[in-house]
Amino acid sequence: MGLANFSNNVIFCFLVFLSCFLRGNYCYGEEKSPDCIIIMISDGCGYETLKAADLFDGKKQVYEEWEHQWAVSTYPYGGSYSSDLAWTDSSYLDSGYTDSAAAATALSTGSKTSLGTIGRDSLHQSDYTHLMEKAKAQGFATGVVTSVEWSHATPAGFTAHNNSRQNYREIAREILEGDTDVVMGCGHPEFNNEGKARSPLGLLGHYRYVGGKKTWDRLNSAYDGYYNNWSLIETLSDFNTLAEGSGPYPEKVLAIPQVYETLQYRRRGEASGGLNQSVPSLATMARGALNVLSSRDSRFVLMIEGGAVDWAAHDNKGDRLIEEERAFNDAVEEVVSWIEERSGWDNSLLIVTADHETGHVGGIGPEGEPGVIFNSKNHTNQLVPLFARGVGAEGFNDYVVGRDKVRGAYIDNTAVGQYLSSFLSGE
Numbered sequence: 001m002g003l004a005n006f007s008n009n010v011i012f013c014f015l016v017f018l019s020c021f022l023r024g025n026y027c028y029g030e031e032k033s034p035d036c037i038i039i040m041i042s043d044g045c046g047y048e049t050l051k052a053a054d055l056f057d058g059k060k061q062v063y064e065e066w067e068h069q070w071a072v073s074t075y076p077y078g079g080s081y082s083s084d085l086a087w088t089d090s091s092y093l094d095s096g097y098t099d100s101a102a103a104a105t106a107l108s109t110g111s112k113t114s115l116g117t118i119g120r121d122s123l124h125q126s127d128y129t130h131l132m133e134k135a136k137a138q139g140f141a142t143g144v145v146t147s148v149e150w151s152h153a154t155p156a157g158f159t160a161h162n163n164s165r166q167n168y169r170e171i172a173r174e175i176l177e178g179d180t181d182v183v184m185g186c187g188h189p190e191f192n193n194e195g196k197a198r199s200p201l202g203l204l205g206h207y208r209y210v211g212g213k214k215t216w217d218r219l220n221s222a223y224d225g226y227y228n229n230w231s232l233i234e235t236l237s238d239f240n241t242l243a244e245g246s247g248p249y250p251e252k253v254l255a256i257p258q259v260y261e262t263l264q265y266r267r268r269g270e271a272s273g274g275l276n277q278s279v280p281s282l283a284t285m286a287r288g289a290l291n292v293l294s295s296r297d298s299r300f301v302l303m304i305e306g307g308a309v310d311w312a313a314h315d316n317k318g319d320r321l322i323e324e325e326r327a328f329n330d331a332v333e334e335v336v337s338w339i340e341e342r343s344g345w346d347n348s349l350l351i352v353t354a355d356h357e358t359g360h361v362g363g364i365g366p367e368g369e370p371g372v373i374f375n376s377k378n379h380t381n382q383l384v385p386l387f388a389r390g391v392g393a394e395g396f397n398d399y400v401v402g403r404d405k406v407r408g409a410y411i412d413n414t415a416v417g418q419y420l421s422s423f424l425s426g427e
């Protein structure tokens, strides 16, 4: 080793020491915080939904083998969960349930709210602070990815504040005027649910998921800074380029696949097959988002949603439910691979959970009668599973609020926002 190399090494070690010291992390025995926080939400997936997917796959999912697992209560503001009632009167579960807006708000902000509300209190008097906002204040990059519209309840519940999840135009505009670095999801006005080009009609609301026609025109024309320098990504090949990971990447990425409401679920036809070919998979989107965010900052928070599991369950379509849950599970595997290749488990915390159960799924039919058995077309107040791996994964133990007869120790969905916020306090 030459003298120059030696002194470079000394300088490097000193800088590493200094950055640990300034960040107040683990150098003096304090617990380390995750640099990469990734929350994956299968919208509407309960324990039985997951079991059905496992039976169809003939295997357990990768996250079901993780050491750290809890059940999660999901009820909205003013609600409750009773293990006794849940297992003695199954109709109990069919009332008092949450929705994706209130649930995402709880997961993100650590506070309950009323159904339909996005990032605000139940009386609609004040805004809550999102995990993503706290992360931004600490210099993290942030992003949301979904297989449904990017202004839909779950991504909105991590990035926006609105009295109603139905106000898609307002929600979309708030997201575009905000600090989020990567936003990926459907809602493309110029394509239908089969991914075929169409002439959008304002009267039919085709522009609503992207903030209205004016906003769409701005996004497509000038990049005049009005919307924070977003780069609009649309084509499958552009999504593949982001996922391939060679960079360089645009500063802020708004990535809208060329399809209207969902990547796949809303396409015509029954069962599986006939997939839309011109759109990326949720897994490809997830990898692309991870590449962009990690190029922005070594520390980031990303939410990834399998959004149409819930839609398939509402419609009691078993084949499509399995198809959507598989797409979500593929995305989890992609994220796990990315962590193992790139950030490492000693820098990352990955959470896989659901916002609520949908369809009151009761397993799959007996032999000779394949198909998921549904007992409802709506949400239920069941506990949902949460799996965690990586830095701080065991920490949810401090948030256990009860013990369910069947599911065991459970936390409340607000614990996710509260616990993750503890990594972003700036202390």
Ligand SMILES: [Zn+2]
Residues within 6 Å of the ligand: 044, 100, 310, 311, 314, 358, 379
């Ligand atoms: Zn739903």
